């Protein structure tokens with residue numbers, strides 16, 4: 001055996017790509033899976049498989065073919081019942097089959113957080129028809145946010161300010177949902193002061209936290225993140241307390257991106273990913289161990305003696321603005337030469353683009369988070385995508 005562990009990665013986007021790099025540095029052998037060839041993580045892995053991870057038979061076949069030590073999901077949209085069966089048969093699902101099942105759909109994790117654990121969340125209702133959407137909006141009040149229960153990165157999500165727009169929001173959610181369940185969550189719009197991701201690591205030796213990450217979203221998708229987010233000690237303690245309850249309930253070992261809205265001193269649980277988080281890409285520059293290093297260590301049962309912040313940092317996304325099958329990049333040298341802080345860039349290597357698709361991220365370390373945000377945004381703006389449709 002020429003490797004320390006064999007990992008089957010389910011999902012091969014930018015988060016998977018960095019995870020593969022971290023795991024391979026620790027000697028792992030990684031097979032990257034996704035529904036399309038040439039995905040970012042496949043380019044750096046030892047092997048790859050192309051299939052729909054929502055297809056239970058194909059998913060089982062890939063696991064049985066490779067017999068990995070760890071099955072590491074990187075996206076929500078996976079046939080998670082099969083992961084539960086595989087776990088029962090002795091395979092290790094990261095962090096646990098229960099975590100993947102509860103977070104595959106928004107209603108699962110919402111029930112765990114709001115009902116089982118009694119955490120503070122926004123008011124909400126589920127809806128499977130326009131009539132139920134209208135009733136849901138009566139319950140939450142307006143504005144409300146409507147999201148498919150199965151989606152991520154804001155896909156199919158809209159904020160409704162007047163009742164006349166509810167039908168369009170329902171249609172939009174149904175048209176952009178993933179999977180086969182025509183179901184949405186109608187949520188009270190929380191007029192938060194700011195929102196954070198609390199990276200929470202569940203290890204063999206207990207639960208660890210990274211300093212909170214602040215972020216700004218547009219169209220339900222992250223635009224920039226920074227660390228540390230300015231928060232009172234009490235608010236951090238409240239968020240940590242809630243995050244610990246949720247990850248202990250979900251079980252297993254790995255990193256979780258736990259999302260909160262903060263309004264005054266009130267901390268409101270939003271949702272969580274049982275895997276590295278997009279806003280956590282800032283840790284590629286901000287910490288001694290990135291969220292991907294932390295996930296790899298937690299998964300492989302390796303120690304994490306300390307998580308230290310190198311300094312105030314930020315990330316800013318590089319987005320495509322149109323669909324194209326042929327891409328090129330310019331301006332990398334100018335981006336990396338941006339003054340005002342230490343700058344780095346990640347280009348994900350996605351084989352094609354669509355409007356708003358995240359293609360890369362710029363990272364900056366500076367004297368404070370405001371400066372880091374400025375430098376990261378400036379660097380991201382210097383990377384120009386060439387489209388040769």
Ligand SMILES: Nc1ncnc2c1ncn2[C@@H]1O[C@H](COP(=O)(O)OP(=O)(O)OP(=O)(O)O)[C@@H](O)[C@H]1O
Pocket residue numbers: 122145147151152153154155157187188189190191192195217220221222259270271278
């Ligand atoms: N109830 C709400 N009130 C106010 N803003 C909200 C609400 N729900 C979502 N948002 C905004 O939309 C963003 C995306 O929502 P959410 O995290 O639920 O979607 P997502 O598709 O799972 O995103 P991701 O996969 O990137 O985490 C939030 O980070 C927040 O900025």
Ligand SMILES: NCC(=O)N[C@@H]1O[C@H](COP(=O)([O-])[O-])[C@@H](O)[C@H]1O
Pocket residue numbers: 011012013014015016074075152153277278350357358
């Ligand atoms: N918020 C979740 C998130 O950021 N997930 C990341 O985006 C990829 C899909 O990107 P794509 O849609 O461009 O293929 C996923 O594979 C994951 O790395």
Ligand SMILES: [Mg+2]
Pocket residue numbers: 259271
């Ligand atoms: Mg989110």
